[in-house]
Amino acid sequence: MKRLSLLFLFSVLVVHLYAQLPIQREVEIGIVEKLGETIPLDLKFFNEKNDTVTLGSMINKPTILSFVYFDCPGLCSPLLDGVADVISKMDLSLGKDFDIITISFNTKDTPEKARQKKLNFVQKIQVKDRASWFYLTGELENIQKITEAVGFRYKPTGVDFAHPSSIMMLSPQGKITRYLYGVTYLPFDVKMAVVEAQKGLARPTSSKLLDYCFAYDPQSRSYTLQITRLIGAFTLILGLFFLAYILVSAKRKSSKVIKE
Numbered sequence: 001m002k003r004l005s006l007l008f009l010f011s012v013l014v015v016h017l018y019a020q021l022p023i024q025r026e027v028e029i030g031i032v033e034k035l036g037e038t039i040p041l042d043l044k045f046f047n048e049k050n051d052t053v054t055l056g057s058m059i060n061k062p063t064i065l066s067f068v069y070f071d072c073p074g075l076c077s078p079l080l081d082g083v084a085d086v087i088s089k090m091d092l093s094l095g096k097d098f099d100i101i102t103i104s105f106n107t108k109d110t111p112e113k114a115r116q117k118k119l120n121f122v123q124k125i126q127v128k129d130r131a132s133w134f135y136l137t138g139e140l141e142n143i144q145k146i147t148e149a150v151g152f153r154y155k156p157t158g159v160d161f162a163h164p165s166s167i168m169m170l171s172p173q174g175k176i177t178r179y180l181y182g183v184t185y186l187p188f189d190v191k192m193a194v195v196e197a198q199k200g201l202a203r204p205t206s207s208k209l210l211d212y213c214f215a216y217d218p219q220s221r222s223y224t225l226q227i228t229r230l231i232g233a234f235t236l237i238l239g240l241f242f243l244a245y246i247l248v249s250a251k252r253k254s255s256k257v258i259k260e
Helices: 002-020 076-089 111-121 127-132 140-150 187-199 209-213 227-259
Strands: 044-046 052-054 063-068 099-104 133-136 155-157 160-162 166-170 176-181 214-217 222-225
Touching (some): 063 076, 076 099, 076 111, 076 187, 099 140, 111 133, 127 133, 166 187, 176 187
Parallel strands (some): 063 099, 099 133
Antiparallel strands (some): 044 052, 063 166, 155 160, 214 222
16 A cells, blocks of 8 residues: 555656756747757748848758847847857858858838947858858838747847747758757857758757756747746656655565565
8 A cells, every 4th residue: 555655656756857857848948949940941031231131032041040139129139149259269161161141020120220330249250251140120021920930939028029049950952951049159059050951860869958957038029947846856766766766665575575
């Protein structure tokens, strides 16, 4: 009877722990990963020269895709600076091995504004490579289609927007192969993402655990550590180890009694 009670308690804890694990779910502000899906390549945008371009005409090699708005007081500038920084440290060549496309999700942003914003973040990159980082603006319909296609969920908050911070890697065919979160990135992670994208391999995000440990706060426009969630998970894990220890000990005692 005692053993059955322990097994029941163990099962309840396992179910509860499973319920606490990070899962893919619909969110109002954040990222809903759509690995393996292909973005709509016929969508039209305006480049920094105010020329109309389609995503299909621009994507012919592994491409880093990011979403910002140019007057963002929070995450956008650190994200773009993080992209520029990691590109300057990689042993792959921008324009040869991969391209970068940054799209503004603010319909009020213009090609002129895109051109000015770009100048702020290409200083770390060699002059010959700067033309391969494209800054695009567009109309609401196309912006909504591309952000929904990659699972980038944002929300207007007055004159600003609440939004996540992430870059996506696309294959030469426009398939989503990787999500990288935050505003800073490791050269090795980005290089591997480029290599995998070239092969069309969609890989789960190795830093997916961060989505469980951190949550986006729309008011502060930053990510906060979920202490309560982590403590709960740690407590459950300890409980599972303790129950496993009790069960193993009980089994050993039973075996010893039978032998005697």
